[in-house]
Amino acid sequence: MHIKLNGDPHEIPAPLSVSALLQQLEIDARRVAVELNLAVVKKAAYDSSVINEGDEVEIVNFVGGG
Amino acid sequence: MHIKLNGDPHEIPAPLSVSALLQQLEIDARRVAVELNLAVVKKAAYDSSVINEGDEVEIVNFVGGG
Amino acid sequence: MHIKLNGDPHEIPAPLSVSALLQQLEIDARRVAVELNLAVVKKAAYDSSVINEGDEVEIVNFVGGG
Amino acid sequence: MHIKLNGDPHEIPAPLSVSALLQQLEIDARRVAVELNLAVVKKAAYDSSVINEGDEVEIVNFVGGG
Amino acid sequence: MSDSFVIAGRTFASRLIIGTGKYPSHAIMKAAHEASGADMATVAVRRVDITRQTESLLDYIDTSKIFLLPNTAACYTADDAIRTARLGREAGMSNWVKLEVIGDEQTLFPDNEGLLEATKLLVKEGFIVLPYTNDDPVMCRKLADAGAAAVMPLGAPIGSGLGIQNPNNIRIIREQATVPVIVDAGVGTASDAAVAMELGADGVLMNTAIAGAKDPVGMAKAMKLAVEAGRLAYLAGRIAKKSYASASSPLTGVVGS
Amino acid sequence: MSDSFVIAGRTFASRLIIGTGKYPSHAIMKAAHEASGADMATVAVRRVDITRQTESLLDYIDTSKIFLLPNTAACYTADDAIRTARLGREAGMSNWVKLEVIGDEQTLFPDNEGLLEATKLLVKEGFIVLPYTNDDPVMCRKLADAGAAAVMPLGAPIGSGLGIQNPNNIRIIREQATVPVIVDAGVGTASDAAVAMELGADGVLMNTAIAGAKDPVGMAKAMKLAVEAGRLAYLAGRIAKKSYASASSPLTGVVGS
Amino acid sequence: MSDSFVIAGRTFASRLIIGTGKYPSHAIMKAAHEASGADMATVAVRRVDITRQTESLLDYIDTSKIFLLPNTAACYTADDAIRTARLGREAGMSNWVKLEVIGDEQTLFPDNEGLLEATKLLVKEGFIVLPYTNDDPVMCRKLADAGAAAVMPLGAPIGSGLGIQNPNNIRIIREQATVPVIVDAGVGTASDAAVAMELGADGVLMNTAIAGAKDPVGMAKAMKLAVEAGRLAYLAGRIAKKSYASASSPLTGVVGS
C-alpha cells in the first residue's frame, strides 16, 4: 500500500493507525507532531487515526534553529 | 442653492456649469483640476458638467511640496 | 609676619613649624600634603620644617576628580 | 678612484666635477638635485664642485608619490 | 560612456529630483531650481484658496525645462492617494505620480499595505507610479512586480536630514531591483547625496535639504555636484578599505638609506 | 561670493590636491590630473636609477598648470626629512614641502615630535612647510605656532580608504586653526572628500583614492565635484538633524479632509 | 526596583532569548544556554529523519528551565508558516510561536504582507504570536493591532552580525509600540546587544552571534551581561552627548595657580 511520508513514497502492508506507524518507525510519539493529509493529528487521536492508501503523512520534531 | 465647495458650504444662485463656477470664482481653469461628487471632471467637460443642489465640488491646484 | 598660603597672603605671629601651622588651621595632617617654597615637605619633617617671613606654603588634599 | 654614489660603491678614473659626473651618467642636470657629502650642491656650483676619493654623492629626482 | 537616467522610457538629464516646498520665497525656489540642474520636480495637490487669489507656484517653474511630478503627500489611505493622483493627473496633464500613502504622523513612514494596493490600481489606470516606500528590499520587489516604474526607498525620515540610515539596505535594494531606485527623503547635506549614489542609487529626491538650508541656492548647486560625484565614484569603482596604511610613495630609494 | 584658497600667499584654483604615485601608467595619471582640475600635486624625492634611463615623471606633469609639492615620504627622522626637503627644493626650484616624519610602518602615522622639530628648522631655512600630522588640535596649533603654512591632519591611515574616522576632531581643528586645514590621507571615495569639506576643511589631499580606483580618470572627476560640493554645502549651511520627520508638503488643504 | 519582562502574561527572568541552531555540538549548546541565563529558546520544526535515529535536541534542553519557542523559519508563504506553527504547537504542547514568513532568500527579510495575514489567523486560533519583522514602526503597529503578543524587528540580516543598522528606527518602534519590542537578528557581539537594550528594546533574540563565536560559552556569558548592562543603562539615563570636553576634576584650587 502506497503512502507519502515526509514527502517521499513509503510502503505499508495495510491500513494502520498513526500510533502503529510511529511504533514501526521506532519514533517516540511524545516528541513529534503528526500531520495526516494536511491536518494535525492530536496525540490523543493517534490510535484512532488510520492511514490509508494514498494518504500524505508528515512527522516532524524540533531541531536546532534561531 | 447649497453646494459643498472644497469641504465648506457654498451658495450658488442656480445650477451652473463647472466653467461658470470657475469664472465666478475668477479661477484660471487651465491650472486647476475639478472633482464633482468624487469624480474628476475632464477639462473638456467643464461646460457640460452642471453643478446642482447638494453637489460636492473640489477645486485643486499645485502647491509647493516634496 | 607675612607668608603666602595657598596663593593668598597670610599672617603668622612668628616663625612656626609646619605641624604648628596645620594645628593652628585645624587641618588633619594625615590627609594633606604640604609644599614649602616649591619643595614637598615629608610628613616626618613637619615638626622640623620652619616657616619664615615671605615663605610660600601650599597645603593640598584629595578632592573629587576624574 | 672609489666614491659612494646613491649608497653604492662607484668607480671614477679621477677627480671630476658634478657636471662631469652627470654627463658621464647621461643624467639631465636640470631635473635632478645633487648632494655631496651631505650638503646640497646648487646647480650653479656643478662645474666648480669636485668629487674626490671617498666622497659620498647622492643624485635624486622626482618620482610619483602622495 | 553615456550614462542616461531613464524612467518609464523618459530620459532625464539630472539624477537629482527636487521639491517645491518650504522655500523662503518663490523667487529663491526658482533660483535654487536653476542651480540644481534638475529636470524633474515634485509638487503637491491642494485645494485652491477661493477666498483670495494667490500667485501660482507654476509662475515660478519653467515647465519647458522641469517635468512636474505630482505627489500624494499627506494621504493616509489608498483611496485618498488614488483620488489625489487622479486630480494631479488632470491638473498636470501628465500621468506620473509620486505615490505616498503615509502610515504614521511622527515618522511619515509609508503604509506599505495601502501603498501596494494603490500602486496596483493606479498602474491599471495607466499611471506611471513612483512609490515612496521604506528601505525594504522585499517591499521594493513587490512594488516593482506591481508595475511601479521606479521604487523610492527612504534614506531617513522626511525632513530629518539624518542621511542614509541603513546603507546596506539601499545597496541590496539596488542589487535586486529591476527598476530604477531613487533614494527619497533623509538627505541632509551634500555628502549624504553622494553616499546614496555611491550605493548604486539611480537618483536622489530631496526637498528640505535644499529649501531649508541657510542658502538654498548654494545648497542646490552643492547637491547637483554631489549627485554627479557620487554617480561617477560608483561607476569608477572605489578602492577597497584597509585596516592599516598602504604607502603612496615608494619605500625604496630614500636618500641616506 | 569669491571663495579663494590661499596658502602662504599663493592662491589655488582647486581645493583638491592630488598625488602622483601608484597610477597604472603615466598616461593615465596625466589624464586623471586633468580630470581632477587640481593645480597642486605632491611628488616624492628619490635616488636616480643610474643603471638605466627611465622616462621622467615630469614629462607627464604640465608644471605650467600644476604646482609641485615635494614630500618627505618614508623619512623616519627629522634629519632625513630635512635632508630630503633640501634636495626637493633644489630639484624643484621651489621652497614648498609636504613634510612627513613617519613614526610607524604599519599605520604610517606621523612622529609628531620629529615633525615639530623639523618644521621649526625648515621654517627658519625659509621653507613653506605643510606638515602631515594626525587629527590632534593641540599638535595642529603647535605646528601653526611653529610657522607651518597649513596643517594637514590625516582622516585615516594613508591608503586605507577608510574615510574620515574622527569628524569631530577635524571640525575642532578647523574651528581652532589659524592656518588652512587640509585633510591629508584616508579618503576612499567621493563622499569622504565631501564630508571633509563639510567639516570645514580648506582642502583635501589624496593619492590612492584616485590612483587606485578601477577608473582613475572617472574617480578624479568625481573627487573634483565632491570637493566642490562639500565646500558649497559647508558655506550654504546645512539643515539641522531631527530625530523625527518634518513634512515637506502642506498638511492642510488635502482633498476629502 | 523590579523590572520584569512579561510577554502575554508570562514573566521571563532574562531579557535575552537564545537560539538552538548552528552550535558545534549539542553539549556546547547546553553549556552556552546555561551561561546565557536565558529562559526562552527558539527551535525549528522539521521532518523527522526516518532513515536513522538521531539524538533529540530536547535531550540537551532543560525544558523545566527553558521555555521553548517554535519558529516557522524557512517558510515563504503564510500557509506554510501557519501549517508549521500548528505542528509546532502539537509537538511542543505550547501555543507560542516565533512567526517567520520570509520574503527573500538573500536577506531573509520578512514578507510583511504574508506575516500580517498569518498573524491575524494564528491569533484567531489562540496562538501567542511573536512575529519577526523589519524595523518599520508602521508594520510593528499593525502587527500589534492584529494581536501580536510582541514585535520582533530585525537589527540587521539574520546571521550577518552587522549590529543594529538603524538605531533611530528601533528607538521609535519602542516609543510607539504597545507591546514588548524584541530586537531579533543582526547582533554580532556584546556591545550590539547593549545598544539594542539602550534604545529601549525589551529583549534581544540571537542565535548565530553565540553559536558561531569561537567560544560560544564565553560569548553566551558576554551576551547575558551585555543585555543586563544595556537595560540598566537605559533605565539609569545616560548623560547627554557634548561636542566638546567638560572637565571631571575641579578647575580651581590647582597648586601654583
Next chain:
Amino acid sequence: MSDSFVIAGRTFASRLIIGTGKYPSHAIMKAAHEASGADMATVAVRRVDITRQTESLLDYIDTSKIFLLPNTAACYTADDAIRTARLGREAGMSNWVKLEVIGDEQTLFPDNEGLLEATKLLVKEGFIVLPYTNDDPVMCRKLADAGAAAVMPLGAPIGSGLGIQNPNNIRIIREQATVPVIVDAGVGTASDAAVAMELGADGVLMNTAIAGAKDPVGMAKAMKLAVEAGRLAYLAGRIAKKSYASASSPLTGVVGS
C-alpha cells in the same frame, strides 16, 4: 581561564576604573562605587580650603577596597603636573599617578610634548605613571618606551559622552602596545564601554558617564557589567560580519517542501 588585570605588578579585580568627581553627593558616589565593583579610583589634588572645614572626600572611599590614583588634572605644563604628582604622592602615600598635561581648554586634549617630558622625569623619580594621551599609536609607543606603566588613550573628549570616536586607532594601539591600554574619557553609556573592551582595551576609566547619569548607582552597575561583557566578547571571538543573511535554522526538512 584566569584573566587578571595587572598594572606595574599590581593585580586589580576590575577592569573598570572610576572617578570621584561631579557626583550629586558623596553618599551617592559611595553607593555608585560599590555598585561598580571597581577597585581603583582617580582623585584630584587641590588646595585645602582653610577658611572652613569641609568633610573629606576620603570619608566616603573605603581605601581598603579601592586603590587611589591621584591625577594631575587641570595642569597645563609639565612642571605643574610634576609638582602636583609629587604632592599627590605625599598625600596618598602611593607613587602612582594618572598623569595629565592638558594642551587645550576646549577639548582638554593632552599636550603630548609636555606629557612625554613629565613621564620621563616622574619615571626617574620612581613614579608609576599612567599617562592620559590621545588615540595615537606612535605617542603611546613613546610613552611606553619612556617607562609608562600603562597608556590611557582617550576615546572622545573628557565628559563628552560621545563614545569611542576612532575604534580603528584603539584597536591598533592595543595590537602594538607593550603595556596595558586603558581607554580614558569619552564613554557615555554602557555599550561604549563594551566597545572599548571588544577592541582589546585592558581597562576603561570613566567619571562623568557614571556621576552624571540620572541614576549614578544604576549606571555604575551597568558599566560594571558592560566592561565584563566586552572583555568576555573580546576573548570569546566574535563572528565575522556578513553583508547578507545566513540562516540560523535548517533550510531543508520543511513540511510541504
